[in-house]
Amino acid sequence: MKFESTLEFAVNLDEKDPLKNYREQFYIPTFGEQEVAYFCGNSLGLQPKSARNFLEEEMLVWEKMGVEGHFKSKNPWFSYHKLCKPMLAELVGARESEVIAMNNLTSNLHLLLVSFYRPSGSRYKIMMEAGAFPSDQYCIESQARFHGFEPDEAIIELTPQPGEHILKTEDILTAINDHRDDLALVMFSGVQYSTGQFFDIETITASAHKAGVMAGFDLAHAVGNVPLHLHDWGVDFAVWCSYKYLNSGPGGVGGAFVHENHAFKPDLPRFAGWWGHDEENRFLMQKGFRPEKGVDGWQLSNATVLSQAVHRASLMIFSQAGMVNLRKKSMLLTGYLEYLLRNIAGSAGVLHIITPTCPEARGCQLSLVIDKGGRKLFERLTDAGVVVDWREPNVIRVAPVPLYNTFRDVFGFVQILTDSLNENN
Numbered sequence: 001m002k003f004e005s006t007l008e009f010a011v012n013l014d015e016k017d018p019l020k021n022y023r024e025q026f027y028i029p030t031f032g033e034q035e036v037a038y039f040c041g042n043s044l045g046l047q048p049k050s051a052r053n054f055l056e057e058e059m060l061v062w063e064k065m066g067v068e069g070h071f072k073s074k075n076p077w078f079s080y081h082k083l084c085k086p087m088l089a090e091l092v093g094a095r096e097s098e099v100i101a102m103n104n105l106t107s108n109l110h111l112l113l114v115s116f117y118r119p120s121g122s123r124y125k126i127m128m129e130a131g132a133f134p135s136d137q138y139c140i141e142s143q144a145r146f147h148g149f150e151p152d153e154a155i156i157e158l159t160p161q162p163g164e165h166i167l168k169t170e171d172i173l174t175a176i177n178d179h180r181d182d183l184a185l186v187m188f189s190g191v192q193y194s195t196g197q198f199f200d201i202e203t204i205t206a207s208a209h210k211a212g213v214m215a216g217f218d219l220a221h222a223v224g225n226v227p228l229h230l231h232d233w234g235v236d237f238a239v240w241c242s243y244k245y246l247n248s249g250p251g252g253v254g255g256a257f258v259h260e261n262h263a264f265k266p267d268l269p270r271f272a273g274w275w276g277h278d279e280e281n282r283f284l285m286q287k288g289f290r291p292e293k294g295v296d297g298w299q300l301s302n303a304t305v306l307s308q309a310v311h312r313a314s315l316m317i318f319s320q321a322g323m324v325n326l327r328k329k330s331m332l333l334t335g336y337l338e339y340l341l342r343n344i345a346g347s348a349g350v351l352h353i354i355t356p357t358c359p360e361a362r363g364c365q366l367s368l369v370i371d372k373g374g375r376k377l378f379e380r381l382t383d384a385g386v387v388v389d390w391r392e393p394n395v396i397r398v399a400p401v402p403l404y405n406t407f408r409d410v411f412g413f414v415q416i417l418t419d420s421l422n423e424n425n
């Protein structure tokens with residue numbers, strides 16, 4: 001599409017947007033009397049208006065039925081974790097037996113590393129991108145130590161080529177091949193939180209498998225943002241959180257995927273809890289753990305019902321809107337943001353987009369490196385009612401979310417940015 005840098009053009013795109021009504025399903029935070037321009041759905045997604053009803057429903061069951069809510073309510077808590085399965089399966093491209101809402105992201109990552117990081121002999125290394133989200137770094141560092149390795153020795157961090165911000169897929173493949181004799185695991189993010197790069201999950205997984213290595217992904221910034229086909233891609237395991245693009249509330253329940261190639265192997269080592277035990281016999285309270293089939297066999301505790309209630313409300317919106325439609329709008333929306341940013345006169349030399357230019361190689365987020373005065377610029381944006389985020393030392397991340405952001409939001413943001421940049425100079 002040929003874009004134009006005018007308000008009329010942005011308004012026109014909004015009018016023609018087939019998903020335009022979804023914005024009304026969310027509460028947009030306010031700044032004074034006005035709605036903010038919210039571009040932080042990559043950090044905390046907005047609240048679906050329906051969430052309160054789902055939560056209220058379970059609060060009422062608890063109020064009126066107490067413990068009977070486990071078996072006798074409309075959506076018994078005993079099996080509440082299953083309600084999200086069909087929608088999660090659709091969202092990440094998986095079978096229902098392969099996905100589960102449970103725990104939180106980092107705890108799920110630890111649990112799955114117990115099963116999938118199995119160093120043996122000379123094969124004990126983990127390959128990951130440099131500058132991964134700190135929780136992933138600490139998680140993997142501590143797993144390496146747990147197995148008796150020095151993190152520096154066991155973790156191979158890939159960095160982009162000098163002067164570049166983005167890892168090339170071919171360099172990742174070469175590195176996997178070069179390390180084929182000492183790798184135990186390849187572990188990348190789906191979409192990199194800082195640069196916004198959407199890694200080629202399918203190709204990386206295939207290359208890991210060719211080298212006889214497991215491939216796992218942290219999808220915190222990918223789920224609900226980009227199309228995923230975890231089952232068909234052969235991904236061994238994946239984890240995610242639900243409070244970013246999935247709009248399921250602060251600290252909301254995490255998610256996990258285990259490919260059916262592994263999920264039905266009761267002998268696969270794991271850390272167990274009663275909720276992962278064979279469901280039919282769970283309440284016999286007997287000795288001897290026997291895992292439930294599928295990824296459910298990795299559960300530890302009974303479902304976090306209140307948080308999953310909110311999660312359901314949000315997932316239903318994704319189901320209705322459809323990831324294909326969302327991605328289509330997302331590419332247009334972020335494409336428009338990119339076009340406007342490249343057109344602002346004041347930005348030349350001060351602002352660089354480090355996110356890949358190719359729409360297939362990114363999600364909705366653009367990461368802007370600000371050469372000077374970045375922090376001040378960020379504060380000016382905040383004062384003008386724009387919610388973006390700041391990553392030290394010099395990155396502003398902007399995430400237009402197709403469910404609730406508009407082309408007008410994007411246009412307004414770039415206008416304010418232009419004014420602020422001019423003040424900066």
Ligand SMILES: *Cc1c(COP(=O)(O)O)cnc(C)c1O
Nearest residue numbers: 104105106133135193218220241
């Ligand atoms: C947001 C994010 C996390 C957060 O982990 P929690 O366990 O949910 O606190 C972890 N990893 C990545 C890549 C993230 O983007």
